[in-house]
Amino acid sequence: MSADVMTRPRSRAAVPAGARRRRSKRKDPGRVLRLYIPLGLYLVFTLVPFYWMLVFALRPAGSTDPVPWPITFEHFETVWNDIGYAVFFKNSVIVGVWSLLFTTVIAVMGGYALARYRFRGRSLFMVVLLCTQFIPGAMMLIPLFSIFKSLGLINSLGSLVLADTVFNLPLSIILMSGFISAVPFTVEEAAMVDGCTRFRGFLAIVLPQLRPGLIAVGSFAFIHTWNNFLFALMFVSKQDSFTIPVGLSYTIGEYSADFGALAAGGVVAALPVVCVFAVVQRYLVHGISAGAVKG
Amino acid sequence: MTTMRRRAVPYLLISPTVALIAAFLVYPIGSVAYYSLQHQNLTRPWANGFAGLDNFRRMLFEDELFWQSLGFTAKWVIVEVGLQLLLGLALALIVNESFIGRGLARSLVFSPWAVSGVLTTGIWILLYTPSTGVLRFLGQPEAAVLGNPDTVFPAVVVTELWRGVPFFAILLLAGLQGIPGELYEAAAVDGAGRTRRFFHVTLPHLRDAIVLATLLRGVWEFNNVDLLYTLTGGGPAQATTTLPLYVAQRAVDSKDFGYGSALTMAGFVILLFCSILYLRLNRFGEDRDR
Structure with a gap:
């Protein structure tokens, strides 16, 4: 199957040939029924909840207007200054960025080993990686708590970065090895023949071509870390070490009458990840197909 | 000397991963297995000690909540994964077509994937609360959907669908892009209509992607605690308590680590058994000559 993919002339985007052919039949009335109506309905389902949150966040307390006008930022001031989202946000950024860096660097190393070397224990390593997907984070809470306690990492952001x-x-490693396999080895070999060390060759030849992979894996790690609730709830109990999801869960509990604050907190929580996601979404789809094709 | 060093390179490269997985995944699993055979309760330290299979006996024969949560977990996983697959496949097929604004449409419909379980709860509480929600526009005033045992299940299912469908759509879209276009052309030349092309070209090619996506998502929904923990807390009257949520309650609230570990082991075994069975039944990864 991969031979098919290789010999197929590369079109700019991965548009199926069927779709290209159908473009000539623009006035197909079935297209509206098949495509635009379901898409429109689904967009409503996706976007109404986001819109509803924005409405609550932007309109004055007590208003029931479905359109947030006049716009007010009082709820954002409340959550940012009074409830402490400024601190939660800072903590989430710290944990997210460190975890992104560690995950990406270690995933490049592991992915490179999987993509470029045939070593004893390679398939065992793969199996272990896949098996970890069955481990429920919720059920690791008890043992991880006692490990972090003995390491003195309870209430420190370090425990969250690690976990x-x-x-x-x-x-991330599986995704990354797919990306590295897609870079032809011959180029790297040529560099080594020219006297580059393997490491120099990697930095000069592979790394620049790995940009989509780095973006996909890095954003994936950042989004996951930003969203992780259970670890942060369990390992951190001091309010000045809270991350955004923990802060938000307390807002849900304590301010359940103050929907404006809840919605504004939600916007603060959503904004970074939704923006990151909007930018990297296409890399993610490509990354998964690269990883899947190479298996 | 150099060959020795060269041979060590891949092991050096994977060593950080191996160390982290050993310390923070393998060792904890071992300790869960150990604690499941112990009485270990932080609130009753005088009774701690070796328990043998006592925790498991209590779980299987005395704990109705265990069986109830297990039943709900099965219902939750099957309904969620089934609906997410159907809607996700439809969505992937739609955004795989070419139309103006496709990039924007993809970004928008995929975006709930990036949203956390807690945030999903926050958003849907705004939608479900009787005085503020959208249901009052649909002629259901003053119905507290999350507090009513009859309506709470559809309510949590729809909420999780909102966040879960994009995952399937992303994975299946990636699969769709790997299908060579000539196959569709050949099928069209042979006179196959849209429906037949879907069933004879698209679906067989997506097969492995679908099996993998449903399995990953099934495991994930099994383990999904964030949403139910914050949205319903497992209620009303434990009606939405999954097994992992029950474990979390046992561990966090009643500090009964020994019994919680036994429940965890049960969860592992069930999950592993179901996953292997599922892969076997679908003959995943085998070459199928058609």
Whole structure:
């Protein structure tokens, strides 16, 4: 099957030939029924909840207007300054960025080993990586808590960086090895023949071509870490170490009458990940197909 | 000397991963297995000690909540994965067509994937609360859907669908892009209509992607605690308590680590058994000559 893929002339985007042919039949009335109506309905389902959150976040308290006008930022001031989202946000950024860095660097190393070397224990390593996907984070809470306690990492953001990195790693390595396999080895070999060390060759030849992979894996790690709730709830109990999801869960519990604050907190929680996701979404789809094709 | 060093390179490269997985995944699983055979309760330390299979006996024969949560877990996983697969496949097929604004449409319909379980709860509480929600526009005023045992299940299912469908759509879209276009052309030349092309070209090619996606998502929904924990807390009257949520309650609230570990082991075994069975039944990864 991969031979088919290789010999197929590369079109700019992965548009199926069927779709290209159908473009000539623009006035197909079935297209509206088949394509635009379901898509429109699904867009409503996806976007109404987001819109509803924005409405609550932007309109004054007590208003029931379905359109947030006049716009007010009072709820954002409340959550950012009074409830402490400024601190939660900072903590989430710290944990997210460190976990992103660790995950990406270690995934490049592991992915390179899987993509370029045939070594004893390679398939065992793969099986272990896949098996980790069956481990429920919720059920690891008890043992991880006692490990972090003995390491003195309870209430420190370090425990979250560590735990999130560990849970991000397996899928990241598999994804990354797919990306590295897609870079032809011959180019790297040529560099080595020219006297480059393997490491120099990797930095000069492979790394620049790995940009989509780095973006996909990095954003994947960041989003997962940003969203992780259970570890943060369990390992951190001091309010100045809370991350965004923990802060948000307390807002849900304590401010359940103050929907404006809840919605504004939600917007603060959503904004970074939704923006990251909008930018990297196409790399993610490509990354998964690259990983899947190479198996 | 150099060959020795060269041979060590891949092992050096995977060593950080191996160390992390050993310390923070393999060792904890071992300790869960150990604790499942112990009485270990932080609130009753005088009774701690070796328990043999006592925790398991209690779980199987005395704990109705265990069986109830197990039943709900099965219902939750099957309904969620089934509906997410159907809607996700439809969505992937739609956004795989070419039309103006496709990139934007993809970004928008996929975006709930990036949203956390807690945030999903926050958003849907705004939608479900009787005084503020959208249901009042649909002629259901003052119905507290999350507090009513009859309506709570559809309510949590729809909420999780909102976040879960994009996962399937992304994975299946990736699969669709790997199908060579000539196959569709050949099928069209042979006179196959749209429906037949779907069943004879698209579906067989997506087969492995579908099996993998349903399995990953099934495991994930089994383990999904964030949403139910914050949205319903397992209620009303434990009606939406999954097994992992029950474990979390046992561990966090009643500090009964020994019994919680026994429940965890049960969860592992069930999950592993179901996964292997599922892969076997679908003959995953085998070459199928058609």
